[in-house]
Amino acid sequence: MTSRQTWHAIGAMTSIAAAALLPVVSGDYYTSFGTEIAIMVLMLSSYRLIVLTGEWSFAHVVLQGVGAYTAAIAVKDFDWPFPLTIAAGAAMAALMATILSFPLLRMKGFYFLMGSFAAAEAIRLLWRKIPFFGGTRGLSNIPAPYLDLGGLTIDFGHPANFFHLSLAVVVCCLFLMWRMERARIGHIWRAIQQQDILAQSVGIESRTYRRLAFVIAAAFAGIAGVLLAYAFGTVTPNRFGLNFALYLMIWSIVGGTRTFYGVVLGGVVLMIFDESLRFAEELRPGVYGLILIGVMLFCPQGLERLLQSMARVLPGTRSDESGERGTLSRPGKS
Amino acid sequence: MQMLIDTLVNAAMASAATALVSIGLALIFGVMRIENFAHGELYMVGAYVTWYVSSALGLTYFPGLVCAVLITALLGALMEVALFRRLRSNPVGCLIITVGVLLVLQTAAVWFGGVNSTLLVDTPFPGVLRIGTLALPWHRLFVIVAAIILMLALTWLLRRTAFGWAVRAVAQDAEAASLQGISIGRISILAMMLSAGLAGAAGAFMAPIVRVNPFMGQPVIITAFIVIIMGGIGSIEGAIIASVLYSTFFTFVSTYLDSTVATIAGLCIMLGVLIFMPNGLMGKAEKV
DSSP, X not given: OOHHHHHHHHHHHHHHHHHHTHHXXXXXXXXXXXXXXXXXXXXXXHHHHHHHTTOOOSOHHHHHHHHHHHHHHHXXXXXXXXXXXXXXXXXXXXXXXXXXXXXXXXXXXXXXXXXXXXXXXXXXXXXXXXXXXXXXXXBOOXXXXXXXXXXXXXXXXXXXXXXXXXXXXXXXXXXXXXXXXXXXXXXHHHHHHHOHHHHHHTTOOHHHHXXXXXXXXXXXXXHHHHHHHHHHSOBOGGGGXXXXXXXXXXXXXXXXXXXXXXXXXXXXXHHHHHHHTGGGGGXXXXXXXXXXXXXXXXXXXXXXXXXXXXXXXXXXXXXXXOTTTTSOOOOOOO | OHHHHHHHHHHHHHHHHHHHXXXXXXXHHHXXXXXOTTXXXXXXXXHHXXXXXXXXXXXXXXXXXXXXXXXXXHHHHHHHHHTGGGGTTOHHHHHHHHHHHHHHHHHHHHHHHOTTOOBOOOOSSOSEEEETTEEEEHHHHHHHXXXXXXXXXXXXXXXXXXXXXXXXXXXXXXXXXXXXXXXXXXXXXXXXXXXXXXXXXXXXXXXXXXXXXXXXXXXXXXXXXXXXXXXXXXXXXXXXXXXXXXXXXXXXXHHHTOHXXXXXXXXXXXXXXXXXOTTTTTOOOOOO
């Protein structure tokens, strides 16, 4: 282990420990908010897997919804325990993504964006339409998980307990994604994003790897959905609408998607920023719009880039990348 | 019978309004290669301006219509000059910026008129045309006729004038056009004004019929994207044909069945077109 990796590990451990202390220093409200941040970080990090292959998707939020609905139904109708619902949520979201990937991965760029929107919105409208999924009001009264260790019971209905549970799940998922990105598959994804045709010419079946990224990202989104279902106790179709898909995209762009750490940090910062705008609920979209325009005009690689140039403390800095990174590849004019 | 006639008139009106909106979207994609997500918000601004001038200022409907077209055209020019021009080499950046503009315009409308505003615009053509036992609302007929006139004028503009030739040349090959001395910047501004003005006109036409609210652009832009994908992105003729086909289909399904079912069917059609004929009805081959 080089000294740089050691520093990374120490940094990661410290941040996890600091995050775990949150319930100690703050009240229930901010602890629940911490849970929301953890879920959002998981969403952004998994979304980044798709972005790594050079695509932007509108379907990610609905795949999170698939996980949430799966958990809600498994708990309410079948009384499944928490670990099983996590597995089921991830599996259902991955399954749905696999099915969707067959038509969607025939498209690229803008076409993929619109195709993923059409598929996702159709699924969401079906949730609203079918009584089994609770219609427009969704499913509510999802009981919190609890653990019974022969006398010692932990009730995860308590915000602090559930926060620790979510944090543990999210950290495990982040670790898996981090390993994946460092492994061969991560390099292949980057190769596909930068030079699709070249990657194919050296024998990389790019559609297979794009599908892998889409499905793996969906599995993590499914887990985020399961956590969401428990955290709020309700699942409604409106939670997974176009607005949230847009916000996910905006946050990825504003935060930047270049580095693994950047997206985690960006998620935390933007969630706190979002919360601080709560006093001006109605003006919030406009503020995001202005930020988005400003970022695109003056800092197209996201705020993490700004942070990197201000102080080179964030690891993973490479200077050889042009403005292409993090922007959608599009079919050329023919 | 009356219901069938009503549905037919509504379908024709929806086709007309959708065509006006999606023509602009197709035009901008053709000339500038930008997918303008804020296009539905220009429609919304058109409706708001019409309301403001005709109801709040107390002038009549037609000054409102003219102001709506002028103000949206100005907004379009502003978007081109202040935003798109600076990101000419990065069409994806432009796409993201249009999402930003969408949010800003929506918020501006909320700030201007409130979230749940019920802004009423009086039609200049109240009442109905009676043919036997059938009743045809005058304003709906006006929307259909006005849209057809606008589309004919646009066809004349694009086919018969030097400006139209220049626009089509830029759409075909921007580099070659600029080598022939056509100013891309000037054509882009004019095309953007034309496109935004058409959306504003559509908003003004529909203002007396639909509920004027900050989020009225959202279903419109979704429909418009479905339509231009069906018609072939960048093709104006395709956009018109697809508008008529899609709006008629949508109006009939939502009248006789359910509007959610109609939306789901529309999204599935778009998905089908993307999968099986990505060039749409009239689009040029764009390899995916």
